[in-house]
Amino acid sequence: MDDIANDISLTIGRRIRTERTMRDWSLAELAERSGVSKAMLSTMERGMTSPTAALLVRIAAAFGMTLSTLIARAELQGGGLLRAAGQPVWRDPDTGYVRRHLSPACDMPLELIKVHLPAGAKVSLPAASYVFIKQQIWLISGKLEFTEGDHVHRLEPGDCLALGAPSDCTFHALEPGADYLVALVRS
Numbered sequence: 001m002d003d004i005a006n007d008i009s010l011t012i013g014r015r016i017r018t019e020r021t022m023r024d025w026s027l028a029e030l031a032e033r034s035g036v037s038k039a040m041l042s043t044m045e046r047g048m049t050s051p052t053a054a055l056l057v058r059i060a061a062a063f064g065m066t067l068s069t070l071i072a073r074a075e076l077q078g079g080g081l082l083r084a085a086g087q088p089v090w091r092d093p094d095t096g097y098v099r100r101h102l103s104p105a106c107d108m109p110l111e112l113i114k115v116h117l118p119a120g121a122k123v124s125l126p127a128a129s130y131v132f133i134k135q136q137i138w139l140i141s142g143k144l145e146f147t148e149g150d151h152v153h154r155l156e157p158g159d160c161l162a163l164g165a166p167s168d169c170t171f172h173a174l175e176p177g178a179d180y181l182v183a184l185v186r187s
Contacts, residue, residue, distance in 0.1 A: 008050070008075075008088070008089075008090055009044075009047045009048075009049065009050045009051070010047030011047075011074045011075060012044070012047075012051065012056070012070075012071065012074045012090075013044045013045045013046060013047040013048075014045070014047070014074070015070065015073050015074035016030075016041070016044055016045055016059060016070075017045040019063050019070070019073075020045075023063070027041050027042060027045075030059070030062060033062035034058045034059045034061070034062035035058050036055055036058055036059060040055065041059075044059075050091075050093045052092055052093060052094045052095075053067065053092045053094075053095070053097055053099075053123055053125075054094075054123075054124070054125075056070060056071070057125050057126065057128075057129045058126075060129070061126070061128040061129055061131075064132065065132065066129060066132055066133050066184070066186065067125075067129060068101065068111050068113055068133075068182075068184060069111075069186065071088065071090055071099070071101060072088075072101055072103070072105060072111065074088075075088030075090075075101060081104055082102070082103065082104035082105075087100050087101055087102055088100070088101045089101075092123070095117070095118070095121040095122065095123055096117075096118040096121055097115065097116075097117050097118075097121060097123050097171075098115065098116040098117075099113055099114075099115050100113065100114040100115075101113055102114055109185050109186040110183065110184070110185055111182075111183075111184050111185075111186070112181060112182070112183055113181070113182040113184070114140075114179070114180075114181055114182075115171075115178075115179070115180050115181075115182060116177065116178070116179050117144070117171055117173035117177060117178045117179075117180075118173060118177050119142075119173055119174065119175045119176055119177040120173065120174075120175075121172075121173050121177075122170055122171065122172045122173075123170070123171045124168065124169070124170040124171075125168070125169050125170075125171075126168055127166040127167045127168050127169075128166070130163065130166035130167070130169070131166050132186055133184045133185060133186055134162075134163070134184065134185045135162075135163050135182055135183060135184035135185070136160055136161060136162045136163070136182070136183045136184075137155070137160070137161045137163070137180055137181070137182055138158075138159070138160040138161075138180060138181045138183070139155040139156065139157055139158065139159050139160075139178060139179075139180045140157065140179040140180055140181060141157050141178070141179045142157070142173060142174070142176055142177045142178035142179055143155070143156065143173070143174035143175065143176075143178060144171065144172070144173055144174070144178040144180060145172040145173075145174055146161060146169065146170070146171055146172070147169060147170040147172070148163060148164065148167055148169050149164075149167035149168060149169075155178075155180075
């Protein structure tokens with residue numbers, strides 16, 4: 001693992017431990033609530049592994065928050081301006097999904113996230129990850145097939161999709177890959 005990935009894994013691991021301790025939960029309780037094994041949680045909390053998006057979504061949902069909120073709490077230090085060089089970037093080791101958190105830490109319920117999904121990559125998220133948010137996806141470049149429940153949306157550059165009621169969703173980047181902006185509002 002390179003130094004940058006190691007630093008991010010350590011930061012996310014510390015945040016998971018902080019969230020768990022604030023709730024006075026044991027590793028076993030978080031494991032039961034998230035469906036992630038105690039061994040994996042322990043490894044994450046120590047920053048010894050780079051967790052996947054799928055695992056982080058389950059952990060965030062157990063805390064009653066979104067993946068974005070969990071990562072933002074791990075990475076952002078506060079302030080009204082977040083310069084490009086300071087925007088946290090996280091890469092899913094399984095899919096190559098790269099997520100850049102654009103919004104400064106503040107009390108606004110709005111978050112902006114820029115995502116790059118390599119061609120052929122798929123990221124599936126359960127309905128539980130959408131319970132606390134409303135979101136729109138704006139495709140910047142490439143082609144994105146977005147499955148929302150049973151409905152498949154094929155997005156072209158410039159298309160903007162407002163998500164409906166929480167349902168299982170899959171992001172699938174077609175050739176040549178996809179770059180998109182996610183605007184989400186926490187409930």
